[in-house]
Amino acid sequence: MKGGFTGFIGSEIYRGSSYGAWHPLRVPRVSTVMDLTRTLGWLGSESYITSPRAKPAALSHWHDPSYLAALVKAEAEQQVSTETRDRFGLGTHSNPVYAEIFRRPATGAGGSILAGELLAQGGVIHHPAGGTHHGMPARANGFCYLNDPVLGILSLRRNGIRRIVYIDIDAHHPDGVEMGLAGDPETLMISVHEERRWPFTGDLGEDAGGSAVNLPVPRGLNDTEMALIRETLILPLVDRFAPEAIVLQCGADAVEEDPLSQLSLSNNAHWEIVAALRPLAPRYLVLGGGGYNPWSVGRLWTGVWAVLNGIEIPDRLPPEGEAVLRAIAWDGHRLGRNPPTHWFTTLRDAPRDGAIRSELRDRLSFLRQREGLG
């Protein structure tokens, strides 16, 4: 693989897979991105990589073998004992037993592990099924059964890459990744997440032994505020760290229409970060993450692939692209009843600019001062 390679890691396992009729992850996400990018002629077979399913031995680079055995058993038996539920967090409302409870996360993790191998020689990989940033070594957490970002970073390490920056712009704090990287002087984690929201970690002062920069942001975060965060915090920190690889968790739940959080970005904010980080390292892995409005997720991540490939995003989708978005159903949610037309006909949201609030400026100054950025 040459340094200019741009690949997409996907799998058919995500199509039709659901955490259950009432779970936020009952909606299609990765399959929409695969269908839409192909329909638009943006994803040829030369760029598409089928995600392998990681075996327990590969997953045990970070996860506890007893937990992995419980996960495999839960899939086989389609139920768990009370003891397994209490010990490993499996079979709860958040982390239910479902048909592909081992195979689906093991495929996501296999994709991130493979990305670490493929990127050894340089390049860009988009792996939208990755980004399960809450997974713990021996416990399911926050819809995440495994932690593919940590496994991907460890894979980069095994392939000779030392200095790695992990950036997370999901609405939720990446508690699992922070724990996995804590105290490691060769990694830098930067997270922007909604304040006072689950998992309630990632306070402004929390630096994980010097390896993490956490910026909790107020409800209603707008594009103007995110641009300031990008220009005065994220890009200067990444530039100074001079990473050999960048891993971006590009969760899609910080947009206005997401049902699980209360930030107000447009997808332009995400795409601008995706584009701005690209020249800062020779290796770039862009993962997915949260995102519970199926139209927002499909449009945002399809746009990520366009940005990574320098493809111009059309103002209006051609009819066949629109048909992919019109075929999505979001049962059991009021936003699914009468979606606005632009969720079908466009990829790009209208910008959501706004005032920059003083508490955000204060937090940015605090972090810039602490990190020696002046």
Ligand SMILES: [Zn+2]
């Ligand atoms: Zn999230």
